[in-house]
Amino acid sequence: MTNLTLSRLSVTLRRREVFRDVSLSIGGGEFVGLIGPNGSGKTTLMRAALGVLPHDGTSSLARLSPSRRARTVAWMPQAREIAWPVSVEDVVMLGRLPHLGTGQRPSANDRAHVDKALSRMELDDMRHRAATRLSGGEQARVLIARALAQDTPILMADEPVAGLDPAHQISTIRSFGKLAESGKCVLVSLHDLGLAARHCTRILMMGDGGIVADGPPRDVLTPDRLAHVFGITAWYRDTDQGPVCQPLEVIR
Numbered sequence: 001m002t003n004l005t006l007s008r009l010s011v012t013l014r015r016r017e018v019f020r021d022v023s024l025s026i027g028g029g030e031f032v033g034l035i036g037p038n039g040s041g042k043t044t045l046m047r048a049a050l051g052v053l054p055h056d057g058t059s060s061l062a063r064l065s066p067s068r069r070a071r072t073v074a075w076m077p078q079a080r081e082i083a084w085p086v087s088v089e090d091v092v093m094l095g096r097l098p099h100l101g102t103g104q105r106p107s108a109n110d111r112a113h114v115d116k117a118l119s120r121m122e123l124d125d126m127r128h129r130a131a132t133r134l135s136g137g138e139q140a141r142v143l144i145a146r147a148l149a150q151d152t153p154i155l156m157a158d159e160p161v162a163g164l165d166p167a168h169q170i171s172t173i174r175s176f177g178k179l180a181e182s183g184k185c186v187l188v189s190l191h192d193l194g195l196a197a198r199h200c201t202r203i204l205m206m207g208d209g210g211i212v213a214d215g216p217p218r219d220v221l222t223p224d225r226l227a228h229v230f231g232i233t234a235w236y237r238d239t240d241q242g243p244v245c246q247p248l249e250v251i252r
């Protein structure tokens with residue numbers, strides 16, 4: 001099983017410490033939501049874990065060669081405008097590049113992965129359209145499909161559901177959940193506490209220059225922490241239809 005393991009990971013940018021001494025391990029089967037206020041360091045933590053930012057401490061991914069890393073982790077960054085005027089299916093096929101040798105053409109297996117990713121993100125009808133002509137939310141779904149087609153044991157995504165309509169937010173989060181259930185290790189940053197509470201198996205809450213809480217949603221999303229870290233009150237209940245977390249008021 002491929003885990004994501006961070007040990008005493010610290011990042012300082014322009015002489016400002018963003019976070020210090022983050023140690024954790026995420027295993028296959030876990031769907032982890034990374035939450036925290038704006039600027040708390042979620043993107044920085046994921047980029048340092050990938051090894052694309054200078055850091056102290058260690059990350060199991062940062063140690064890998066670029067080609068091995070591309071077969072180990074699919075990364076979906078926050079900026080997701082597609083600049084290339086190519087078809088949706090060609091963008092998604094880019095996810096298969098780490099699995100192809102130099103000059104090798106995609107096989108039937110590669111095409112099957114692309115078909116599955118397109119179908120999972122409900123993009124079958126758009127596969128021949130120019131990706132640049134899609135709406136922002138549709139482009140986001142194409143890039144999620146590209147990450148799914150990469151078929152790596154670890155998937156990391158920075159606010160993957162931002163800009164999606166409610167139905168596609170839920171179906172996308174469910175897709176990530178299913179990937180975790182199939183044994184993959186999934187880490188996504190989220191601002192929607194309701195989606196995090198409802199779908200993630202584990203939540204990492206960032207604040208105060210580090211991880212302030214790590215555990216199942218009901219143990220992390222406590223009134224004290226939501227007040228201290230986010231400055232809000234929220235309604236949290238385990239209902240017949242699963243956990244519900246609804247932010248209510250700003251308290252500072």
Ligand SMILES: Nc1ncnc2c1ncn2[C@@H]1O[C@H](COP(=O)(O)OP(=O)(O)OP(=O)(O)O)[C@@H](O)[C@H]1O
Binds near residue numbers: 018038039041042045
């Ligand atoms: N290249 C950089 N140089 C200097 N400081 C940076 C740089 N990138 C990010 N920061 C700072 O690091 C801190 C963490 O930023 P980061 O983008 O990781 O936060 P975040 O939790 O992902 O925020 P958001 O929820 O707004 O996306 C912020 O204070 C930000 O200003």
